[in-house]
Amino acid sequence: MDLLIITLGLLVGSFLNVCIYRIPRGESIALPGSRCPHCGIRLKPLDLVPVLSFVFLKGRCRYCSQPISWRYPVVELLTALLIWLVYEVYDITPTAAYYVVIVCILIVVAFIDLEYQVIPNGLVLSLIGTGLGFKLLDGGAGFIDGLYGLVAGGGPLLLIAVISPLLFHKEGMGGGDIKLMASIGWCLGWRLVLLSFVISIYIGGLISLLLLAFKVKKRGDYIPYGPFIVMATVVSMLWGDGVISWYINNFW
Numbered sequence: 001m002d003l004l005i006i007t008l009g010l011l012v013g014s015f016l017n018v019c020i021y022r023i024p025r026g027e028s029i030a031l032p033g034s035r036c037p038h039c040g041i042r043l044k045p046l047d048l049v050p051v052l053s054f055v056f057l058k059g060r061c062r063y064c065s066q067p068i069s070w071r072y073p074v075v076e077l078l079t080a081l082l083i084w085l086v087y088e089v090y091d092i093t094p095t096a097a098y099y100v101v102i103v104c105i106l107i108v109v110a111f112i113d114l115e116y117q118v119i120p121n122g123l124v125l126s127l128i129g130t131g132l133g134f135k136l137l138d139g140g141a142g143f144i145d146g147l148y149g150l151v152a153g154g155g156p157l158l159l160i161a162v163i164s165p166l167l168f169h170k171e172g173m174g175g176g177d178i179k180l181m182a183s184i185g186w187c188l189g190w191r192l193v194l195l196s197f198v199i200s201i202y203i204g205g206l207i208s209l210l211l212l213a214f215k216v217k218k219r220g221d222y223i224p225y226g227p228f229i230v231m232a233t234v235v236s237m238l239w240g241d242g243v244i245s246w247y248i249n250n251f252w
């Protein structure tokens with residue numbers, strides 16, 4: 001079963017790569033036929049085998065031998081890993097299916113934000129739609145929690161966006177981040193989104209410090225916040241319920 005899940009995860013990751021490449025360019029993700037971005041040649045199925053084709057072709061296009069982005073194998077492996085983790089924690093359940101869809105959208109969000117510093121509205125809307133769909137399937141359960149989550153997710157970031165230009169004279173939070181966090185709250189409810197918010201601050205702070213320490217970034221450089229929200233949310237989805245009940249039992 002594990003092997004099947006991982007294989008499926010790699011194939012899904014390969015599709016997410018197509019989304020990451022095409023969505024910011026306004027191209028359709030439904031049309032088949034991946035092309036090499038350098039020479040434009042239509043790739044054959046054998047060129048598209050996740051990870052393996054990258055390894056065997058030594059990271060280069062078979063036809064024009066231009067380097068293929070590291071992003072392709074990374075996204076494939078990451079997708080497979082995260083889908084497998086969801087399966088490990090939630091088994092084959094409706095919750096697992098719900099979380100896999102959310103994780104996939106979040107992976108696309110993170111890599112587009114990393115590369116283009118933008119979170120496309122279409123992805124935020126597909127999160128909202130996914131949340132709505134599963135709430136309807138579940139007999140409308142979680143609607144109220146979703147609405148609280150929308151406010152709990154969007155509210156703190158909106159506050160930071162309003163306050164930080166006044167205090168620090170610079171933009172603290174982009175509109176895309178606020179919409180992303182609000183839609184995550186809608187999907188996961190107010191408890192998990194608040195946890196995501198807190199974790200995102202820690203992850204964001206830690207990684208920003210490391211990037212500065214290793215001189216990958218300079219002070220004042222722009223570091224997109226979307227990937228931190230995504231990492232934090234994945235942690236919340238996998239282990240958040242446990243963290244929250246541990247916290248309530250010990251500190252409340």
Ligand SMILES: [Zn+2]
Pocket residue numbers: 036037038039040041061062063064065066
């Ligand atoms: Zn090529």
